[in-house]
Amino acid sequence: MLQRILILLFFASKLLFAGNENQYAGARSSGLANASVTLNDVWSSWHNQAGLGFVKNITGGIFHENRFLTKELSLSAAAIALPVKGGTFGLNFSSFGYKAYRETKYGLAFGKSFGDKIAGGIQIDYLTTQIADGYGKKGVLTGEAGFQFKLLKKLTIGAHIFNLSRTKIADYNNERISTTIRLGFSYTFSDKVFVLVETEKDIDERPILKAATEYKVAKILFLRAGVSTNPTLSSFGFGLFLKNVKLDFSANYHSVLGFTPQFGLTYDFNKQE
Numbered sequence: 215m216l217q218r219i220l221i222l223l224f225f226a227s228k229l230l231f232a233g234n235e236n237q238y239a240g241a242r243s244s245g246l247a248n249a250s251v252t253l254n255d256v257w258s259s260w261h262n263q264a265g266l267g268f269v270k271n272i273t274g275g276i277f278h279e280n281r282f283l284t285k286e287l288s289l290s291a292a293a294i295a296l297p298v299k300g301g302t303f304g305l306n307f308s309s310f311g312y313k314a315y316r317e318t319k320y321g322l323a324f325g326k327s328f329g330d331k332i333a334g335g336i337q338i339d340y341l342t343t344q345i346a347d348g349y350g351k352k353g354v355l356t357g358e359a360g361f362q363f364k365l366l367k368k369l370t371i372g373a374h375i376f377n378l379s380r381t382k383i384a385d386y387n388n389e390r391i392s393t394t395i396r397l398g399f400s401y402t403f404s405d406k407v408f409v410l411v412e413t414e415k416d417i418d419e420r421p422i423l424k425a426a427t428e429y430k431v432a433k434i435l436f437l438r439a440g441v442s443t444n445p446t447l448s449s450f451g452f453g454l455f456l457k458n459v460k461l462d463f464s465a466n467y468h469s470v471l472g473f474t475p476q477f478g479l480t481y482d483f484n485k486q487e
Contacts, residue, residue: 245451247440263335266325
């Protein structure tokens with residue numbers, strides 16, 4: 215119990231100064247240390263909306279994270295990608311926290327590819343923060359955008375920015391939602407192995423460096439691992455592809471705070487061979 219209280223106090227101190235940070239979602243991304251700015255799947259609505267432009271099937275997904283094995287710090291999310299003529303829409307929702315403190319995010323995204331090499335995407339977000347004991351609930355609008363460019367056959371670069379407008383969430387202490395910029399690349403060595411390298415910068419914090427790899431063990435099994443800095447985290451996970459269903463399991467490890475397990479399920483509504 216004492217350990218849990220200390221963890222809650224640690225995060226409360228961060229939340230007081232940086233409420234409604236852009237939470238990560240997607241167990242595949244988590245297993246790759248969230249070096250995911252060049253990925254393209256239904257979870258691109260969290261990491262880089264440009265990736266939606268390369269999604270051609272109706273796809274839905276759910277995700278849950280039990281941060282440091284403490285239910286009060288849990289994150290649950292859901293997303294759906296809806297391809298239409300001219301691009302792909304994305305709808306997503308997430309909820310972080312518990313009844314005494316909760317953050318939610320509702321997102322409407324659109325990604326479009328320009329040929330098979332370039333894609334761009336944007337998203338409008340509605341973020342809410344709710345604090346119990348009479349503090350009430352506050353909601354604000356913000357946005358995010360990104361692009362992906364397949365520079366070479368095996369090399370893809372991507373960039374993403376969240377909350378370009380520096381939206382204010384409270385007048386007290388001029389509290390604003392974090393603005394983050396991400397830039398990264400992925401390189402495919404073969405049909406079995408690719409690597410990802412990324413840097414992320416909150417304009418008020420030190421940069422985060424990330425590196426990860428994914429290895430295709432068999433047709434249905436993928437292994438993943440990665441590391442990130444500030445703070446130092448180790449990530450690992452695996453994915454199972456079972457026809458229309460993808461199951462992803464991952465975990466992050468912090469040397470002081472411990473493990474954070476994640477689970478994700480993705481369903482492709484177009485029948486797979």
